[in-house]
Amino acid sequence: MLQNFINAYSPDNLRYLFGGLGITLLVSVISIIGSFIIGAILGVIRYVKIKYVSAVVGVVIDVIRNLPLILILFFTYFGLPNLGVKPEIIPAAILAMTIFESTMLAEIVRSGIQAVDSGQMEGARANGLTYWQGLWYIVLPQALVKMIPAIVSQFISLVKDTSLATIILLPEMLFRSQIIYGQNTNYIIPMFVAIAAMYFVVCYLLSLLARHLEKRQA
Amino acid sequence: MISIFQNYGGTLLYGLGQTLLCSLIALVLSLIIGTFFALLEESPSKLARGIARVYIEIFRNIPLLVITMFFFVVFPLYIVKMNGFTAGTIGLTLYTSSFIAETVRAGIKSVDPGQMEGARANGLSFWQSMRYIVLPQAFRYVIPPLGNQFVNLVKNSSTLAFVGGFDLMYQGNVIASSSLQTIAAYSTIGVLYLVITLPISYYMRYLEKRLA
Numbered sequence: 001m002l003q004n005f006i007n008a009y010s011p012d013n014l015r016y017l018f019g020g021l022g023i024t025l026l027v028s029v030i031s032i033i034g035s036f037i038i039g040a041i042l043g044v045i046r047y048v049k050i051k052y053v054s055a056v057v058g059v060v061i062d063v064i065r066n067l068p069l070i071l072i073l074f075f076t077y078f079g080l081p082n083l084g085v086k087p088e089i090i091p092a093a094i095l096a097m098t099i100f101e102s103t104m105l106a107e108i109v110r111s112g113i114q115a116v117d118s119g120q121m122e123g124a125r126a127n128g129l130t131y132w133q134g135l136w137y138i139v140l141p142q143a144l145v146k147m148i149p150a151i152v153s154q155f156i157s158l159v160k161d162t163s164l165a166t167i168i169l170l171p172e173m174l175f176r177s178q179i180i181y182g183q184n185t186n187y188i189i190p191m192f193v194a195i196a197a198m199y200f201v202v203c204y205l206l207s208l209l210a211r212h213l214e215k216r217q218a
Numbered sequence: 219m220i221s222i223f224q225n226y227g228g229t230l231l232y233g234l235g236q237t238l239l240c241s242l243i244a245l246v247l248s249l250i251i252g253t254f255f256a257l258l259e260e261s262p263s264k265l266a267r268g269i270a271r272v273y274i275e276i277f278r279n280i281p282l283l284v285i286t287m288f289f290f291v292v293f294p295l296y297i298v299k300m301n302g303f304t305a306g307t308i309g310l311t312l313y314t315s316s317f318i319a320e321t322v323r324a325g326i327k328s329v330d331p332g333q334m335e336g337a338r339a340n341g342l343s344f345w346q347s348m349r350y351i352v353l354p355q356a357f358r359y360v361i362p363p364l365g366n367q368f369v370n371l372v373k374n375s376s377t378l379a380f381v382g383g384f385d386l387m388y389q390g391n392v393i394a395s396s397s398l399q400t401i402a403a404y405s406t407i408g409v410l411y412l413v414i415t416l417p418i419s420y421y422m423r424y425l426e427k428r429l430a
Contacts, residue, residue: 063412066373071387071404160282196284199284207275
C-alpha cells in the first residue's frame with residue numbers, strides 16, 4: 001500500500017496534478033473577476049429599479065441561479081456549436097462559470113448595497129451629489145467592503161465547482177487524477193487522497209481568510 | 219421542446235423522479251447528520267467539538283464531485299459494490315450535511331442564551347435543554363436557509379449524471395445525443411429543474427422576509 005503511494009506520487013505525476021491545480025485556479029480567478037464585473041452591473045440594475053429592465057434582469061438572475069451549473073456547462077460546450085459558435089474547452093468552462101457565478105455575485109452586490117445605511121445616500125444627495133454620483137462615490141465603496149467576505153466564500157465554491165468541468169474534459173485536477181489512475185488501478189487511492197488534500201488546503205485557507213475578514217468587520 | 223416532451227416523456231419523468239428521490243433522501247439524511255454535528259459543536263465536550271469541526275471542514279472544503287467519485291470508484295474496489303445512484307446520494311448527503319450543520323449551528327446561536335440558562339436552572343440536563351427548549355426555537359430561524367439548501371441539493375444532484383445515476387441531467391444527455399436536438403433537450407430539462415427549484419426559492423425568500 002505504502003509503495004503504491006510512493007510510486008503514484010512520482011515527480012512527473014505530481015507535476016501533472018499541480019498543473020491541473022493551476023488550470024483550476026486559472027479558470028476560477030478569471031471567472032470570479034468576470035462575474036464580479038457582470039454581477040456588479042446586474043446587482044446595481046436590480047437595486048436601482050429601472051422600469052421593466054430591473055424586473056427582466058431579476059427574472060434572468062433567478063432562472064440562472066436555480067439551474068444546475070452542469071447544465072450551463074453543457075449548454076455552452078455542446079449547445080453553442082449548434083448556434084454556430086464552437087468555443088475551446090477552457091474558454092467554454094470560463095464562460096459557463098462566469099454566467100453562473102455572475103448571478104450569484106449580483107445577489108451579493110445587491111444585498112451589500114442594501115446593507116449600507118440609507119442615511120449615506122441621503123447625506124450625499126443633501127450635499128449636492130446626483131443619485132449616480134452618490135451611488136458611485138459614497139454607497140458602492142462602503143458596500144464593497146461589506147461584500148468581500150461573501151465574495152471570498154463564493155470564490156471557494158467556484159474553485160470546488162471547477163471540478164464539474166471535467167465533464168467537458170477541462171484538464172483540471174480531478175480530470176488529471178482520473179488519467180493517472182486510469183493507467184494503474186493501484187494509484188486510485190493515492191490520487192483521491194492527493195486531490196482531496198489539494199482542494200482541501202486551497203479551500204480551507206480561503207475559508208480562514210473569509211472568516212478573518214468577517215471578524216474584522218464585525 | 220414540445221417534440222422532446224412527446225418523444226421522451228417517460229424518460230424525462232423517470233429522470234425527474236430519480237432527481238427528486240435522491241434529493242429527498244439526501245435532505246432527510248443530511249438533516250439528521252447535520253443536526254447531530256451542529257449539536258456536537260455546541261456541546262460542552264472539547265473532544266466532541268473537535269470531531270465536529272474536522273467533519274464539517276472536510277466535507278465543506280472538498281468538491282462534491284470528488285466525494286461522489288470516491289464512493290463510486292474506490293468503494294466498489296475495496297469495500298462494497300454500489301450503483302451510481304447510491305454513490306451519488308451518499309456523496310450528496312455527506313457534502314450537504316456539513317452545510318446544514320453550519321446552518322443549524324447558526325440557528326442555535328441565534329436563540330437567546332438565557333433560554334439555555336433558564337432550562338438548566340430549572341433542572342434540565344444540557345441535552346434535555348437542547349432537545350426541548352433550544353432546538354425547537356432554533357429551527358424556526360433555520361427553515362429559510364434549509365429550504366435554500368434543498369434548492370442546492372436539487373441542483374447538485376445533477377452530479378449523479380457523472381456516475382450513471384439516471385437522474386434528470388443524465389437523461390438530458392441521453393436525449394440530447396439520441397435526438398441530436400441538443401439545445402431543445404437541455405432547455406427541456408432546464409425547465410424541469412426550474413419547476414422544482416424556483417417555487418422553493420421564492421417561497422423561502424417570502425418566509426425570510428416574514429421572519430425578518
